[in-house]
Amino acid sequence: MRKLFIAGNWKMNLLRSSSQALLAQLRSSLSDVANVDIAVCPPAVYLRDAAEALTGSNIGLGAQNVFSQAEGAYTGEISCGMLLDVGCRYVILGHSERRAIFGESDAMVNEKLHATLRSGLTPIVCIGETLEERESNRTLEVVSSQIRGSLAGLSNEQMEKTVLAYEPVWAIGTGKTATPGQAEEVHASIRSLLATMFSDAVSQKVIIQYGGSVKPDAVADLLMQPNIDGGLVGGASLKADLFSTIVQLASKIHK
Ligand code: PEP
Numbered sequence: 001m002r003k004l005f006i007a008g009n010w011k012m013n014l015l016r017s018s019s020q021a022l023l024a025q026l027r028s029s030l031s032d033v034a035n036v037d038i039a040v041c042p043p044a045v046y047l048r049d050a051a052e053a054l055t056g057s058n059i060g061l062g063a064q065n066v067f068s069q070a071e072g073a074y075t076g077e078i079s080c081g082m083l084l085d086v087g088c089r090y091v092i093l094g095h096s097e098r099r100a101i102f103g104e105s106d107a108m109v110n111e112k113l114h115a116t117l118r119s120g121l122t123p124i125v126c127i128g129e130t131l132e133e134r135e136s137n138r139t140l141e142v143v144s145s146q147i148r149g150s151l152a153g154l155s156n157e158q159m160e161k162t163v164l165a166y167e168p169v170w171a172i173g174t175g176k177t178a179t180p181g182q183a184e185e186v187h188a189s190i191r192s193l194l195a196t197m198f199s200d201a202v203s204q205k206v207i208i209q210y211g212g213s214v215k216p217d218a219v220a221d222l223l224m225q226p227n228i229d230g231g232l233v234g235g236a237s238l239k240a241d242l243f244s245t246i247v248q249l250a251s252k253i254h255k
Contacts, residue, residue, distance in 0.1 A: 004223060004250045005037040005163065005207050005230035007062060007124060008237025009092060012043055019046050023053040025240035030059060036250045037230070039090050040237065044078055051087025062090030062124065065098060068111035080119035091116055092232070094150055095126045096169045106149025113150060117158045124163045124209070124232065125150055127190075131170035139168075140189050147193055156202045159194065163207045165232040166190060171212025173234060180221045180228075183210045187227035216245040223253050 014022065019042050030038060041062040042050045051061050067077035083091060093116065094109035109125065116123040127146040129139045143166065154162065166186050171178050178186075187208050194203035210222050211232035222228050230250065236242040 002205070002207055002229045003035065003037055004253065005039070005209060006233065006243075006247050006250050007039040007041060007090065007092075007165075007209065007230070008233050008243050009064060009095070009211075010040065010042045010237060011064065011097070011234060013238055014042070014046075016046060016049060019043075020049060020053055022238070022240055023050055023059075026059060026244060027054065027057045029240065029244040030247055031057070033058060033247055033251045036247055038247055041090065041092055047083070047088060048086045054087075060089045061087055062092060063088050064092050064095065066091045066093070066112055066116060066121075068108075068115040070115070080115050080121055083121060084119060088121060090122045090124055090163075092124045092126065092165075094146075096128055096167060096172060100169070106146055106152075109150040110152050113162070114153065117154070117161060122161060122163060124165050126165045126167050126211070126232070128167040128169050128172075128212070134168065134170060139186060143186060143190065144193055147190065148197070151197070154198075156198050159198045159202050160205045163209065164190060165209040165211045167211035167232060173213070175213050177213045177215070177218045177222075178210070180225050183222055184225035184227055187225065191227050214246060216242060216249060219246050220249050220253065223250055224255065226255065 039060040039062045041064050063083045066080055070079050093112050098104045113123050127143050129142040133142045168178050191203045207229045209230040209232045210228050214231040214233045215236050
């Protein structure tokens, strides 16, 4: 039985005061939720403040990116050790914006993933196809290739600790959510691929989130799908009422 996991990716939004206000609202509105794992991923400069604001709560803290090296002359980068030091538990890797805007390849994501797992942080590895790739019927080929490249060299034990987020690029920030059927088809294929790359038992344990314009009105139907285990939420995670409603709806789902 996989526990649903809802994470909010704040991207490069909010300032210190607005992020503190959002955390305070989420902390109070979500305090009763025990059957869903919850996380928020604020910008790196606010992680320390966020950790303090969330101390003792049921909301975990994640970063949006990390570098693969432990320390050294890597101007502007942040290590896994630093994220742990300020109270993070999760880190998002290979988000489509990092792949498209900052040129992150599967090989780079793979290096970051190994560093993340070595450190004890929980990685959330993003994969997903563009509109052009979907329209040319290459969705499963693209997602499989991203998975093989990004997850190369993981042991079964490491795979079980890795969260995946299937995020069709055409659905991110566009208001277009994949239909439950479209998302489930890809999630089921991902799980089958994991069974061949690792084992059936491992594949059944891996949390696979869906991401792409997740809003309260669409989330329940998505989460009811057998292979969708949660959501990675962008825009709606910036509004306390929307994010809380998404988590509350998830907490009512029994699969
Ligand atoms: C995301 O960027 O991870 C995301 C899913 O964004 P949005 O919910 O805004 O589409």
